[in-house]
Amino acid sequence: MSSHSFHHHGAGMYEGATVWHPWEWILSFFLAGLILLYWTAAAVSNRRHRIWPAHRYVCWIAGLTCIGLSLAGPLARLAPANFPVHMLGHLLLGMLGPLLIAFSAPMTLLLRSINVLFARKISRLLKSKLVHCISHPLVAALLNIGGLWILYNTGLFTAMHSSLILHIAVHFHVFAAGYLFTVSLICVDVVPYRRSFRLRAFILIIAMAGHGILSKYLYAHPPDGVPSEQAKLGGMLMYYGGDAVDLVLVLWLCMQWYRSSRPRPASFHPIPD
Amino acid sequence: MKSSKTHENQPKRSNYAERNLWAGILFGLGLVGFIDEVVFHQLLHWHHFYDKSTSDIGLVSDGLFHAFSWFATIGSTFLIADLHRRNAFWAKRWIGGILLGGGAFQLYDGIIQHKWMRLHQIRYNVVIRPYDWVWNLIAAGMIIAGIILIVRTRNRVPSRKAAS
Numbered sequence: 225m226s227s228h229s230f231h232h233h234g235a236g237m238y239e240g241a242t243v244w245h246p247w248e249w250i251l252s253f254f255l256a257g258l259i260l261l262y263w264t265a266a267a268v269s270n271r272r273h274r275i276w277p278a279h280r281y282v283c284w285i286a287g288l289t290c291i292g293l294s295l296a297g298p299l300a301r302l303a304p305a306n307f308p309v310h311m312l313g314h315l316l317l318g319m320l321g322p323l324l325i326a327f328s329a330p331m332t333l334l335l336r337s338i339n340v341l342f343a344r345k346i347s348r349l350l351k352s353k354l355v356h357c358i359s360h361p362l363v364a365a366l367l368n369i370g371g372l373w374i375l376y377n378t379g380l381f382t383a384m385h386s387s388l389i390l391h392i393a394v395h396f397h398v399f400a401a402g403y404l405f406t407v408s409l410i411c412v413d414v415v416p417y418r419r420s421f422r423l424r425a426f427i428l429i430i431a432m433a434g435h436g437i438l439s440k441y442l443y444a445h446p447p448d449g450v451p452s453e454q455a456k457l458g459g460m461l462m463y464y465g466g467d468a469v470d471l472v473l474v475l476w477l478c479m480q481w482y483r484s485s486r487p488r489p490a491s492f493h494p495i496p497d
Numbered sequence: 498m499k500s501s502k503t504h505e506n507q508p509k510r511s512n513y514a515e516r517n518l519w520a521g522i523l524f525g526l527g528l529v530g531f532i533d534e535v536v537f538h539q540l541l542h543w544h545h546f547y548d549k550s551t552s553d554i555g556l557v558s559d560g561l562f563h564a565f566s567w568f569a570t571i572g573s574t575f576l577i578a579d580l581h582r583r584n585a586f587w588a589k590r591w592i593g594g595i596l597l598g599g600g601a602f603q604l605y606d607g608i609i610q611h612k613w614m615r616l617h618q619i620r621y622n623v624v625i626r627p628y629d630w631v632w633n634l635i636a637a638g639m640i641i642a643g644i645i646l647i648v649r650t651r652n653r654v655p656s657r658k659a660a661s
C-alpha cells in the first residue's frame with residue numbers, strides 16, 4: 225500500500241467514525257459486564273473478607289478501558305492503516321492493559337468470591353504442570369517478545385488485516401502473552417509459584433532489551449506495507465512507550481526485593497559507640 | 498574506633514562494603530545512560546535514534562545496555578535506600594562506584610559502540626575526532642578517579658560477614 229492510499233483510507237475513517245459496528249457494541253457491553261461483575265464480586269465478598277482496596281477497582285476499570293480502546297472505536301479503526309496508531313493500540317493491549325489488570329488482582333477476587341469446592345478446583349488448575357510451565361518468566365517472555373518478532377517480521381502482519389480469525393487470534397495472543405508476562409514478574413495476584421528475584425530481574429532485562437531491539441529494528445525495517453515514515457514513528461513510540469510501562473514493572477520488582485530483604489530483628493546487633 | 502573522626506556506622510558499612518560499591522556502580526551506569534538519553538538524544542539531538550551504519554550486533558548491544566541501565570538506575574536507588582535503612586551507607590565508596598560504573602559505560606559506549614559497532618556518532622556533520630577524544634578521556638578519567646576512591650575505602654577489617 226502506498227502512503228497515498230493510507231491517507232485516503234484515514235480520511236474516510238473520520239466520516240464513518242460515529243457509526244459503530246455491531247461487534248464493537250458487543251465488545252463494549254462485554255467489557256462493561258466485566259466491570260459490573262468485578263464490582264459485584266468485590267462487594268459481595270467484602271461481607272466475609274477484608275475490604276477490597278479501592279485502587280484495585282480503578283486498575284480494573286482502567287485496564288479494561290485500555291483493552292476496549294485498542295479493540296473498538298476510532299483508535300482501532302485507524303490502526304490497520306496507520307502504523308503509529310497500531311503501535312499505540314499494541315502498547316495499550318499488550319502492556320499497559322495487562323499491567324493494570326494484574327494490579328487489580330482478578331484471580332484473588334475470583335478465589336474469594338466463589339465457594340470453596342470450586343476454588344479448590346481452580347487452585348488445582350493453577351498448580352498444574354501446564355500453568356507451572358507457561359507462568360515461568362522465561363516462557364512468558366518468549367511468548368510475549370517472540371510473538372512480536374514473528375508478527376512484524378513475517379507475512380502475519382499483512383495477513384492479519386485481511387483475515388478476521390487471524391485478527392482475533394493475534395490480538396488475543398498479544399493481550400494473553402502480555403498478561404502472562406506481567407503476572408509472572410510482579411506477583412501481585414495469586415500465582416502458582418513465585419520465582420526468585422534474580423531470575424525475574426534477569427528475564428525482565430532480557431525482555432526489555434528484546435522489545436527495544438525490535439522497536440529499533442522496525443524503525444529501520446518497516447513491516448510489509450508500512451511506509452518508512454510511519455515505521456519510524458511507530459518504532460519510536462514502541463521504544464519509549466515500552467520503557468515507560470517497563471518503568472513500573474522494574475519499580476515494582478525492586479520494591480518487592482526491598483520489602484523482602486528488610487533487616488530482621490534476629491540479625492540485629494546493636495553497635496556500641 | 499574511638500575518635501570522633503571515625504563514622505558512627507563504620508562497622509556496619511564495612512559489612513556492606515560490597516553492596517555500597519555495587520549500588521554506586523549500578524547508579525553510575527544508569528546515570529550515564531540517562532544523561533546520554535536526555536542530553537545527547539533529546540536535548541541536543543546530537544545522537545541519532547538509529548544510524549544506517551549500525552551493525553546487528555550494535556543493535557543488540559545497545560538494546561541490552563539500554564535495558565540494563567534502565568533497570569540499574571532504579572535498582573540502585575533501592576540498594577541505597579536499603580543501605581540507609583541499615584545505617585550502612587558509605588558515601589565515599591558509593592561515589593567511587595558511580596565513577597567506575599559510569600566511566601566504564603561511557604568508555605564502552607565511546608569505543609565499542611560508537612567506533613567499532615558504529616551504532617551512531619556523538620555528533621553529525623562535524624569533525625568527529627575531538628569529540629571522540631573528549632568523550633573517551635572523560636570516561637578514562639572517571640574510571641581512574643573511581644578506582645582511587647574504591648582502593649582508598651578498602652576494608653581494613655577483614656571481616657567478611659556477608660549478610661543479604
